Amino acid sequence: MPESGVRRVILPARYVQGSGVLSQLGSHVRQYGTRPFVVAGRTSFSKVKARVQASLLAAGVPVVAYDDSVGECTMAKINEIAARADELDVDVVVGCGGGKAVDTAKAVAEKLHVPAITVPTQCATNADGMADAVIFTEDHRFVQDLYLSRAPVLVLVDTDVVARAPPQYLVQGMGDALASAFEKPAYAASQRMKKAADQATEAALEVNLRCFSVLMAHGLQAKKDVEAGKVTDSVEAVVEAIKLMSGFGFGGGGCAAAHAVHNGLTIIPGIARKHGEIVAYGVLVQMVLEKRQMGEIERVMRWCKSLGLPTRLRDLGEIDRGQLLAAAEKACDPTDSMSSMPFAVTPRMVLEAIEEVERLGTALS
Ligand SMILES: [Zn+2]
Incomplete structure (x- = not known):
C-alpha cells in the first residue's frame, strides 16, 4: 500500500434531474434491460405508479412485476423480493420512493447482478446515488450499512414529483x-x-x-x-x-x-x-x-x-x-x-x- 493511500469514489453513471423527466424513464430503462421490476413503498408509489408504468410501456419495456410493500429495508425483504424477481428473469431493477425503497431496490439489484435505477419521490435522503443500503430490523433498529459493488446506473429525479412531497x-x-x-x-x-x-x-x-x-x-x-x-x-x-x-x-x-x-x-x-x-x-x-x-x-x-x-x-x-x-x-x-x-x-x-x-x-x- 503506498503511503498516500487510495482515492476512490463510486458514482452513478447517469444523473437526470428536471421537471417532468419521469416521462423519460422508459427510454433510459430500455438501454439497460427489457424486463424491469419496480421496488417501491406503497404511499410513494401510488403517486407515480401510473406515470412509471405508462413511460415503461411506451418505451416497449413494460413492468414485469412490482413490489410496493417496502416499509423497512430489511434483509428478509431484500431476499424475498430478490427471489421473486429472479424467478421472473428480471434484468433491471427500478427503485421508486424514499430511502428505504431505493436502498431495498439497490440491494435486490446487487443480489441479481443486474443494474439498479433509482427514482426518488422525495428529498429527505441522498441514498439514491449511493453504493450502499442501510439495513434495519422490522422495528427500525439499525443492523448494518451494506456496501454494494456499484452505484445505480441512473438516478432520475423528477422535480415536479419531489417538490410535491411535504x-x-x-x-x-x-x-x-x-x-x-x-x-x-x-x-x-x-x-x-x-x-x-x-x-x-x-x-x-x-x-x-x-x-x-x-x-x-x-x-x-x-x-x-x-x-x-x-x-x-x-x-x-x-x-x-x-x-x-x-x-x-x-x-x-x-x-x-x-x-x-x-x-x-x-x-x-x-x-x-x-x-x-x-x-x-x-x-x-x-x-x-x-x-x-x-x-x-x-x-x-x-x-x-x-x-x-x-x-x-x-x-x-x-x-x-x-x-x-x-x-x-x-x-x-x-x-x-x-x-x-x-x-x-x-x-x-x-x-x-x-x-x-x-x-x-x-x-x-
Ligand atoms: Zn445522514
Missing part, C-alpha cells in the same frame, strides 16, 4: 446535506493523519463546499417555493445539492462528529425529530468541537433556525441530563464515526459543546 422532507434533506461540508473535511484530515488506506478525493471535498454554498444561498427560498407549490431555480439548485452533490461528497465514507452526535441522540426515546434534522443539530455541535469562529457558527445556526431545523435541545424533544450523558457516551463509541474526527473527542467534550450550542441557540432566539 416540504419538511426537503428541509430534512438539507440538514443531512449540510453535514457533508463539515464531516467530509474532518474525515479527510483524520484519514490523512492516520495514513489510512482510504483517502478522500479532492473532487468530493470541492463538491461539498459548493453544496454548502448552494444550501446557504437557496435553502430558505427553496423551502418557501416548495410550500407555495412552485418548482423554481432555487428548488432545482437545492434538489441537486441534496441528491447529487451531497451523495458525491459523502460517497466512499465521510461521516464524522455530526452523524456520531445523531447516533448518540437517537438512543433517547423522547427525541422527536428525523434523521436530517438531528444531523443538522450535530453539525452545530461539531462546529463548536472544532472551535470554529463564532460568526461562522452563528451563520449556520441562523440558517438552520430560518428553516425550522433544531438549534436547541428543546427543539429535539424531551431530554433529561442523564439521557444527554448517555447520548454523549454513545456518540463517542469507538465504533462510531466520532473516530473520524482529526482529534480525540470525549463524552465530556460533546456535553460541553452541546451546552455551548444551547447558549448560542438561546441567544439567537
Whole structure:
C-alpha cells in the first residue's frame, strides 16, 4: 500500500434531474434491460405508479412485476423480493420512493447482478446515488450499512414529483446535506493523519463546499417555493445539492462528529425529530468541537433556525441530563464515526459543546 493511500469514489453513471423527466424513464430503462421490476413503498408509489408504468410501456419495456410493500429495508425483504424477481428473469431493477425503497431496490439489484435505477419521490435522503443500503430490523433498529459493488446506473429525479412531497422532507434533506461540508473535511484530515488506506478525493471535498454554498444561498427560498407549490431555480439548485452533490461528497465514507452526535441522540426515546434534522443539530455541535469562529457558527445556526431545523435541545424533544450523558457516551463509541474526527473527542467534550450550542441557540432566539 503506498503511503498516500487510495482515492476512490463510486458514482452513478447517469444523473437526470428536471421537471417532468419521469416521462423519460422508459427510454433510459430500455438501454439497460427489457424486463424491469419496480421496488417501491406503497404511499410513494401510488403517486407515480401510473406515470412509471405508462413511460415503461411506451418505451416497449413494460413492468414485469412490482413490489410496493417496502416499509423497512430489511434483509428478509431484500431476499424475498430478490427471489421473486429472479424467478421472473428480471434484468433491471427500478427503485421508486424514499430511502428505504431505493436502498431495498439497490440491494435486490446487487443480489441479481443486474443494474439498479433509482427514482426518488422525495428529498429527505441522498441514498439514491449511493453504493450502499442501510439495513434495519422490522422495528427500525439499525443492523448494518451494506456496501454494494456499484452505484445505480441512473438516478432520475423528477422535480415536479419531489417538490410535491411535504416540504419538511426537503428541509430534512438539507440538514443531512449540510453535514457533508463539515464531516467530509474532518474525515479527510483524520484519514490523512492516520495514513489510512482510504483517502478522500479532492473532487468530493470541492463538491461539498459548493453544496454548502448552494444550501446557504437557496435553502430558505427553496423551502418557501416548495410550500407555495412552485418548482423554481432555487428548488432545482437545492434538489441537486441534496441528491447529487451531497451523495458525491459523502460517497466512499465521510461521516464524522455530526452523524456520531445523531447516533448518540437517537438512543433517547423522547427525541422527536428525523434523521436530517438531528444531523443538522450535530453539525452545530461539531462546529463548536472544532472551535470554529463564532460568526461562522452563528451563520449556520441562523440558517438552520430560518428553516425550522433544531438549534436547541428543546427543539429535539424531551431530554433529561442523564439521557444527554448517555447520548454523549454513545456518540463517542469507538465504533462510531466520532473516530473520524482529526482529534480525540470525549463524552465530556460533546456535553460541553452541546451546552455551548444551547447558549448560542438561546441567544439567537
Ligand atoms: Zn445522514
